[in-house]
Amino acid sequence: MTTPIYYVNDVPHLGHASTTVLADIFARWHRLLGEEVFFLTGTDEHGEKIQKAAAKAEKEPKEFVDSIVDNFKKVWERLRISNDYFIRTTDEQHIEAVKKFIPLLFSKDDIYKGEYEGWYCTPDETFVLESQLVGGKCPSCGRDVVKIKEEAYFFRLSKYQDKLLEMYNANPLFLEPAYSNEIINRVKSGLKDLDISRTTVTWAIPFPSDEKHFVYVWIDALTNYITALGWPGSEQFKKFWPADVHIMGKEINWFHSVIWPAMLMSAGIELPKRIFVHGWWTVEGQKMSKSIGNVVSPIAISDKYSSDALRYFIAREMSPGIDSDFSEAKLIERINNELVADLGNLVYRVLTIAEKYPGKIEGSAELEKELDLEPVKAAMEKLDARGALEHIWRFIKAANKYVNDKAIWKLEGAELSNALYNLLEAMRIISILIEPYMPDASAEISKQIGTKQGKLADCKFGKFEGKINKSSYLFKKVDVKKGA
Numbered sequence: 001m002t003t004p005i006y007y008v009n010d011v012p013h014l015g016h017a018s019t020t021v022l023a024d025i026f027a028r029w030h031r032l033l034g035e036e037v038f039f040l041t042g043t044d045e046h047g048e049k050i051q052k053a054a055a056k057a058e059k060e061p062k063e064f065v066d067s068i069v070d071n072f073k074k075v076w077e078r079l080r081i082s083n084d085y086f087i088r089t090t091d092e093q094h095i096e097a098v099k100k101f102i103p104l105l106f107s108k109d110d111i112y113k114g115e116y117e118g119w120y121c122t123p124d125e126t127f128v129l130e131s132q133l134v135g136g137k138c139p140s141c142g143r144d145v146v147k148i149k150e151e152a153y154f155f156r157l158s159k160y161q162d163k164l165l166e167m168y169n170a171n172p173l174f175l176e177p178a179y180s181n182e183i184i185n186r187v188k189s190g191l192k193d194l195d196i197s198r199t200t201v202t203w204a205i206p207f208p209s210d211e212k213h214f215v216y217v218w219i220d221a222l223t224n225y226i227t228a229l230g231w232p233g234s235e236q237f238k239k240f241w242p243a244d245v246h247i248m249g250k251e252i253n254w255f256h257s258v259i260w261p262a263m264l265m266s267a268g269i270e271l272p273k274r275i276f277v278h279g280w281w282t283v284e285g286q287k288m289s290k291s292i293g294n295v296v297s298p299i300a301i302s303d304k305y306s307s308d309a310l311r312y313f314i315a316r317e318m319s320p321g322i323d324s325d326f327s328e329a330k331l332i333e334r335i336n337n338e339l340v341a342d343l344g345n346l347v348y349r350v351l352t353i354a355e356k357y358p359g360k361i362e363g364s365a366e367l368e369k370e371l372d373l374e375p376v377k378a379a380m381e382k383l384d385a386r387g388a389l390e391h392i393w394r395f396i397k398a399a400n401k402y403v404n405d406k407a408i409w410k411l412e413g414a415e416l417s418n419a420l421y422n423l424l425e426a427m428r429i430i431s432i433l434i435e436p437y438m439p440d441a442s443a444e445i446s447k448q449i450g451t452k453q454g455k456l457a458d459c460k461f462g463k464f465e466g467k468i469n470k471s472s473y474l475f476k477k478v479d480v481k482k483g484a
């Protein structure tokens, strides 16, 4: 499972955080299933954009990227991201592997020398055709493009047009359904060979066998998915490749759904199994951008509310095919109405009574009929984190309804013991099911009911074996007038 590797020209924002959180949710889910997961993230550190950002900061590129990379690491730590490896494209091992990858494409006669004359979007690090320009600007980000003319090596992408179309056809799960028509139509309309070297951008990996040239940053970047596993020849590569899924935002779908598989076909390396693409975040209806000044900081939000609240919001709001909108008001609504009212209150109310109950907690599993894991599993299988969360929430609501229907505060003796048994077992199961989404709340519930954190196989009613250790509320209600 992989995230994109992020450009280190800036601090990470909500857009970066949401992709990484989604990937983390899936990685944690698969660990809950008892599977071994290799979850990869990292940083994309070469190219013109970084070279320029470094110059602006009056630093050497390496010194500059070294000063930024920790911002990413810190945010991932704060958001409880459980990546197994963090790759930097300036890692020696990556650089050496890229130098071995390109000759494989040469050996297939898939690389030739020519000249590139056309447009380039530096912020996106993309070559743009004249016909693609929108009002003279980059069609993807709307920013200025520059004209370049330089000698370049080209990858015969055109040769892979039919092979790609056959592959999409044979693997209906490969492309993200929400964007698959767009990709297929563009591939059908014809593929141009891709410029894969630059002579004017020197903050890059030297192009093998021609010292005038440097590797185009996207070729360097895409290769990270295999070099991070120690390709070629490592045991880890044999074990974990092909990736089950590459996760990203829609603007880089083309690179992953078209260019990357063509590169791998040329190199004779197995293709990833699936490209999962999500929509973009806007902020209160507007594009998130520095110039508008509405960039959402995941650290600021986590510090003000909690990283669990941010993770929950991301999972609840995002899906493929549609853009999501962030507003603090909506986040607060979800915190108050869902995290506090549904989950936090359930835990607090039940534990308030449970901690005073002196007897043995036992009974018959009445709430179990409300627990249906199949739709949760099916949604996760489809990488529908939001759908799975909705099904988990149904069980949380059912537990709340049980509290009210039974009026547990009025119960005594065996009846109370039975109700507590059901609710505490439900809570133990809830703590497992929410772990991929809210690892802190999950651990806190386990702590407060005194049970060990289980796996998905433990999500069934058994004997309650915990020991109540009630402490504070899981989530703080936000005073809408005062903010957090």
Ligand code: MSP
Binding pocket: 003, 004, 005, 006, 007, 008, 014, 015, 016, 018, 019, 044, 221, 222, 224, 247, 248, 249, 250, 251, 252, 279, 280, 281, 282, 288
């Ligand atoms: N370095 C390339 C990726 C190379 S992968 C081999 C890159 N980096 S990036 O820093 O620009 O990050 C792009 C990713 O950040 C998007 O694919 C998406 O995951 C995330 N987002 C950035 N802005 C976003 C939004 N406004 N909304 C949602 N996610 C977006 O591209």
